[in-house]
Amino acid sequence: MTTSSPKTGPTATATTTTHLDPELFDLCVRAFAGVPVADDNHTVAAAVRSRRTGETVVALNVYHFTGGPCAELCAFGAAAARGVLPTDVETIIAVCRRQKEQQQQQQLQKGPWDGAGDGDVVFRVINPCGRCAQTMLDYNPEIGVIVMDRHGREVKTRARDLVAYPSVWEDGNTGREEKRKALEAGRTGEE
Template sequence: MTTQIQDVDHELIQAAADVARTRCRGDNHTMAAAARAGDGRIVTAVNAYHFTGGPCAELVLIGAAAAQGVYDLDTIVAVGDRDRGVVPPCGRCRQALLDYFPDLKVIVGEGDRVRTVLVTDLLPASYVWADHQIDAG
């Protein structure tokens, strides 16, 4: 059962769309992602396409956020270039997002059916890598 959260962060969608429109050029960068940090800041990134499986925009965003001192993301969205709109995260990104941010909200859907769901709903009955980390405390 998918938990839909009523509030869709349209400002976040617009931020990702702006990056997709202005920074995605050619075949190397075709997706943009934007995420809202716990303190309200918005972090953006683009994918780095490569035939060997370059990182998706969501994965690049995790690193970009850390480089800016952001370790608590609240909501994320990915948007395709050429006005393709919101694109849901792939399976690899779903797993990484779940592991890094188990309470993360993800914007998915198309057009007027855009909605926000919990990352756990995108990857039900999943393996959670963080559950197997040893607490050094």
């Protein structure tokens, strides 16, 4: 059972729905432990897992009317600070937190919402926005992205499949080759 505080919301997690990646989903839910439920500036958490080490990193969005970064981009930055570069990310997931009444009014998408705390807070996987999808495509087209399909089910797809008509560099790639060369040069000590 999830415990909660009226000021911060859930402090632990127990999901009522089976998730595609329960570890990453729960990591996102726990990231909200110190954030008051009424805080509208941090409503989405994203978690990534390293392909190489299995390490997981989570971050919250930073909403601002000027276009603050989404949780997915914050997670990439937090992961990079720990040595997990986007080319090493195996999986990413984004989970939003809503007050149940807000979710019911907005009818955002079909799909499972997990109750938490006293039943006033719900969590669910949300799909990346266009900017995040393009960033994932540019950083690493092979990243596994957990999304909600049109039937409200969690599915895992690749970043390359998120954007129907992606913007690609003039030479036809997404920057992957340049990033690969830069990483190889860094690993071998070459300039």
